[in-house]
Amino acid sequence: MSKPAVSHTLGVAVLAFGGIVAATMQTLVVPILGELPEILGTSASNASWVVTVTLLTAAVATPIAGRLGDQHGKRRMLIACTIPLCSGSVLAAVATSLPLMLVGRGLQGMGAGLVPLGISAMRDIMPPEKLNTAVALMSASLGIGGALGLPLAATVAQYGSWRALFWVSAVLSLVAAVLIRLILPVPASPGRAGSGFDFVGALGLSTGLAALLLAVSKGADWGWSSGMTLGLFGTATIVLLTWAWWELRTTEPMVDLRTTARPQVLLTNAASVVVGFSMMASSLIVPQLLQLPERTGHGLGKSMLVAGLVMAPGGLAMMAVAPVAGRISTKFGPKVTLLTGCLIVAAGYLASLYLMDSVATLMAVVIVISGGIGFAYGAMPALIMGAVPATETAAANGFNALMRSIGTSASSAVVGLVLSQMTVTIGPMSIPSEDGFRTGLLIGGLAALLAALITLAIPCRRPAEQPSTSTGVSAETSQIPTHVKESNS
Template sequence: MESSDSPKAENRSGGVIGILAFAGIVAAVTQTLVVPLIGELPTLLDTSASNASWVITATLLAAAVATPVAGRLGDMYGKRRMLLVSLVPLVVGSVVCALSSSVIPMIAGRGLQGLGMGVVPLGISLLRDVVPAEKLGSSIAIMSASMGVGGALGLPFSAAIAENASWRVLFWVVAALALAVATLIWFVVPGGRVNTAAGRGFDLVGAVGLGTGLVCLLLGVSKGADWGWGSATTLGLLGAAVVVLAAWGRWELRTSEPLVDLRVTARPQVLMTNAASVLVGFAMYAQSLVVPQLLQLPEATGYGLGQSMLAMGLWMAPAGLMMMVMSPLGAKVSAARGPKVTLTVGALIIALGYGLSLPLLGSTGGLLVATIVCNTGVGFAYGAMPALIMGAVPQSETASANSFNTLMRSIGSSVSAAVIAVVLAQMTTDFGGFALPSEDGFRVAMLIGCAVALAAAAVASLIPVPKADASGSAAAPGPAAPEAAGAEARA
């Protein structure tokens, strides 16, 4: 086998990192794909605005359920294999959406797309197997940053196509990109190590229980503003989530082959990292909800900036790209001081970005600076969290633990969306007979984001990392397995 420092091995690992980052970008683009269309979907699909909102909600719910399941299956049957499997519903769902003319098939297609969202945690976990130890930190950071790049590119990409071509082209393009990713993974990405979790049983009861609990929780959180936070439906779903997730946790602790090993997630380093992940997910998402609205509100409000959807996407794009630009620096900080320090610094930078935004709300340039600073912090934080997780879990739990961490970030984002929606709905101003979020409402939302980012920094600073892990060395892969590792290498 070639040494990891040979030119050929270096080129091959660089290609693998690029392909997996490309997969993350495609997944992120899929999530933001319909944002420019949301106002037109009721007309396009001949349905109500309430029904059309399920086009976004379906993806969120499917992704939340699929991510931990894909992670566990990746540990059992191979991360590369599950990457390829995850891309199948992404392609099929995109085709279904492209052919849809009514809301039901569109929701079904978006749900299928959500099933493919396990691509990012699976890709990060596979890096531990196939990338040389000295490149692991930077490759994790790049892979994590791909979500920001995809989100940044998704808005202007979607808006440009929606304004100049049929909206169906959006989904055909994503289907083609997902097929391209699958082809590259099939021919270029090695299989990694033989799976130490292979042969274990799959916890179907745990998967159904976690899926049910998450659907109840996220459905209540995401639709609570529409249904009313005191409505029987919302309270019933949130109550059911508590009961189901408690029963699920009891089951996971008693079964011999759990979907998520709660004893591993209870380890202080993993538990505190996941807690910080929820807060970072909240802080990251708050500004991405506020800034686009400020950019698009009419100038006549006195604080809106009157930008089109396409212009808004272009103003937001540099912030997402900054995540990729800054990821190597974050990896260097992790190598020198440990991923705990990188996560703490990242959360503080996010808080700084929110602080800068407060006096700059009335200017496009000011919001650009604030979002760039915020996303620089997100890039640091997102690269550090998988390194902390993988430094504390056994090889057989890598994909499952990473997927659970990704789920924690998603829950943080969902709670953020609900909280910010309540703030903006309660603090409004009258504009031509329409209630719009007030300037004070936006300021309060940004202050909440700042406070949560500071809380994330405080939690991150308390993560108990053993001295041996201070430089992130515990996350490094062990001796490389042969490239054709068992049947998985080209299966």
Template sequence: MDGPQPTSRAGGVVATLAFAGTTAAIMQTLVTPLIAELPKMLHTTSSNAAWVITVTLLVAAVCVPVTGRLGDLFGKRRMLLACSVPLIVGSVVCALSSSVVPMIVGRGMQGMGMGMLPLGIALLRDVLPQEKLSSSIALVSASMGIGGGLGLPIAAAVAQYANWRALFWGSAALAVVIAALIWFLIPDVPAGAKGQRFDVPGALGLGAGLVALLLAVSKGADWGWGSAITLSLFAAAVVLLVGWGLWELRANEPLIDLRTTARPRVLLTNAASVFVGFGMYAGMLVMPQLLQFPEATGYGLGQSILASGLWMAPGGIMMMLVSPLGGKLTDARGPKFTLICGVLIIAAGYGLAMALMGTAWGIMLTIIVINSGVGLAYGAMPALIMSSVPLSETAAANGFNTLMRSLGTSIGAAVIGVVLAQMTTTVGGHSFTSEGGFRAGLLIGCGVALVAVAITAAIPAVRRAEPDAEEAEESDAVPSAAGAKV
């Protein structure tokens, strides 16, 4: 494949891929309003019911980089269609479930479909003209945040006014619509790495290492951070991921080319992605609890789940509005500048929260500011990645970047969760996170965003010097997602 192959159906392609990303994010937040009811619904314990949420995270983390590489090998459209199948089947399985095991199976299958987002972003580079690329990448990349912001109030409304099974029948219908749109509107572009072999040992090694790491991170608070199982999982993760890295460096056709990810632009962008994911999720943990805690605490606002979701929904809408502006900013100043602006706005949002957390209007304004920064940041990171990797690795590289963001959200959930659990107060005989605990969580979110600023500032500019013969060959294979800008 010699380069991008623009299509006349650009608008339909972008709309389809953005819709797919938004729906995937909605499926992740689908069970949030049901958390308290899951043990009763599924006739199980609270610890078992927690796997309904955890399994989606684990399966998505394993499948996203794998589906990205398969997209490079066999075609991104084909893999987008393949991802829609477990979304449909998993949703139906969940809708029919009456016990915890089939529900966990169905939620795991939904996690398999989360590879749609990096596949879609990589496909944009293949089919869109240069002038539309940055804004389209920004919109599709931000669709996960948009879906997360809109998914909670939608799911809460359905759960409150209809049978909970309607949530999963609705998600199955959405997945069918997405599959149809992909079939009719997404062009079949030749695979960038066609003819290469799939790295099965690399996929198994990465999957095992990620499962061990994310299990330890997500369940450590429940099991105890010093417990034998948690420490064993962390140790296994280190051994497995180091072994995986050594294998990938020796493989002729690796799952993820670690030499490419070691390039300063790619390495630092992925590092910043971890902190951006952490920074985004800190607010998602703190704000709903502030809205829902009883007013008797002195700082809780006593809102219902549905009301709190509606207060937070404008943040998702703002992300949708900001994303195209982020694309224009990337075209004008480069993705590095856009990313710095985004993480600075996230930090400013947390600073604003310290002053405005006492009212629902203040929290809504804070979420709008934070999500505006997330919209800019999420659009800039794929542009930085795709300007630095060969066409044959775009889907795999975007899958790895998506994984880094997910790793950041998992670490953020664990760290903020520990802070909120440790800093408590007692009201009416019940224990609640204290106001100081919430403020500590907000300060951590602000600090993490500032760390992301420092990392982003260190990302090197694209070299403008005349390349030698080897670099020129590589340059021809790597058209920039944002021109030659920083």
């Protein structure tokens, strides 16, 4: 006898909560970065690895978690992702040295697979007419967690112990695991019986990504022409090309590159890289503008807490537009939603060039850009799921999330380079100039326009032409597993 179906709204809420918890790990330590060298007895350069290691492990773990979700069931892997998230938080909370903190932060990054797995699980458990809205909310949880995590972390760090940041994240991770177990008791997918795991592909992808993202994120510190940076770029190129050769020849690939090469998937992933790039530009520039001293002429002299509070409405904007994005995708197709989001982001960046002089105007810019990102992020999984078999949904969404991560890492490197080169000297300090900030914002806007152009090239059918219009899933891939239908009837 099957268990009664849970409320769809409750299921979405639980999955979105897990995604938001995982996403907060990206900004969790930002408020205490200045204190980490003293806390851990290390240099500022070494302390920066506390952020970098989380991004690296998240990028590597996400596609692997997606593949395992397709094979062994998404609910099982959702719970599995909360284990390193919780244990890593505990390790970071008790850390007294850099190595232990790095292990903890690395484990926290492994929880990033919650987002693409949650998106894929929704395809199995949601009715078609509600799927697009649910996916939009889950996909936006990446931005929501990052935006809301910053002011919450700043508040805890300012008025309490820094260790409380990690104890709170450990508790939230445990709550997410319990809720997933209780609210989603029936496996969302039967998995692929008899399929093997591509250990060679996983190792190759992990090694290539680690080398690439290390070179991108640390190139400015080491020097873009240094032997270390060039060596990592060379290693990444060789390893990833070898990995692609292997994936095309193995019977159970880590990532099905033939599916990934389909125009709808390929161009959606390309747009994801550029949208991720565009999103990160504002996240890097606006907090710096808010915190620079007023005597610079373009800084607003606000605290980290105020800066976090200014960024927080961006997360709320993403949450607010999710239902709208879902309805647009259902009626007109996710391609229209993605294009709309890219154009909104571009408009936000254009406005930002003239609205840099007050807290209120910068907050308005953040809301507009974040709203556009919410539209774009909500459409990407629908486009991906409309072009891949149901048995590859989690892996394909995991790879798409990886593309976004590569975009944000590239943006951090490019915008960081611009701000480091376009500076003014005030007393003993060398700080980014107003022209440097404007250039960074312009680059973010141009990236959004490029994403819009890529979106126009996506060969996506109109909803009326698709057998399963509200999901954006083709007839080949829209079948929900029989046991899930029965459990939800």
